[in-house]
Amino acid sequence: MKRYLPFIIIAAVLAAVALIVLLAGGSSTPTSNTNQNLLNIPYRTPTGAEPPHAHGSPNAPIILEEFGDFQCPPCRLLHPVLKQIEADYDGRVRVIFRQFPLSDMHANALQAARAAEAAAMQDRFWEMHNQLYEKQDEWKAAPNARAMFIDYARSLGMDRDKFTRDMDGEAVYNRIIADGQRAHALGVNGTPTVFLNNRELQYDDIRVSSRLRSVIDAALRQKGL
Secondary structure, eight states, X not given: OOOBOOSBOOOOXXXXXXEOOOOBOOOSSOOOOHHHHTOBOXXXXXXXXXXXXXXXXXXOSEEEEEEEOTTOHHHHHHHHHHHHHHHHXXXXXXXXXXXXXXXXXXXXXXXXXXXXXXXXXXXXXXXXXXXXXXXXXXXXXXXXXXXXXXXXXXXXXXXHHHHHHHHTSHHHHHHXXXXXXXXXXXXOOSBSEEEETTEEOOGGGTSSHHHHHHHHHHHHHHTTO
């Protein structure tokens, strides 16, 4: 699994219900700055979209916060790993997903983020989240991915007209912007990026399931659990 780094840092502006997303400089290889990866989340960092998209107990001692891109292949590979970890660590791990579409690299990433947020307006975020990753090969190069996302919404039992309106709505854009602002403040520069209890994990610790489990187990031991 190879981490994807954007070319420009996300910065978005709402104007006449239009979203401009820019992604900050980097390469297509993971960073290796250990000190940077272990930095605490700064004081007064933007909270991101509220409420966040989260799975697991709100009282879980371990919080995994992922910044992801639905068109990013490494994110797709991480997807089942996080699902299994949440199941195996039931009640002890909470998973939060944040939008970080690398639209300069992935033509359909921003539209996919919109689709997921529109699904959330009908309480179907995680269902759409799963569809987008599991069917990534179907839509990643599609000339009209939007139509495919509408079909996914219909297959998940959503109101098609509401879903279509919400994809273009201000509320959806605002959530993507809020997550982008949080990512920018935290220095996120690639996907997937994962924080464990406010500390950024090294990429090598999330790309292998056994290593991520070891990090989680160590964090639980530190808490006496």
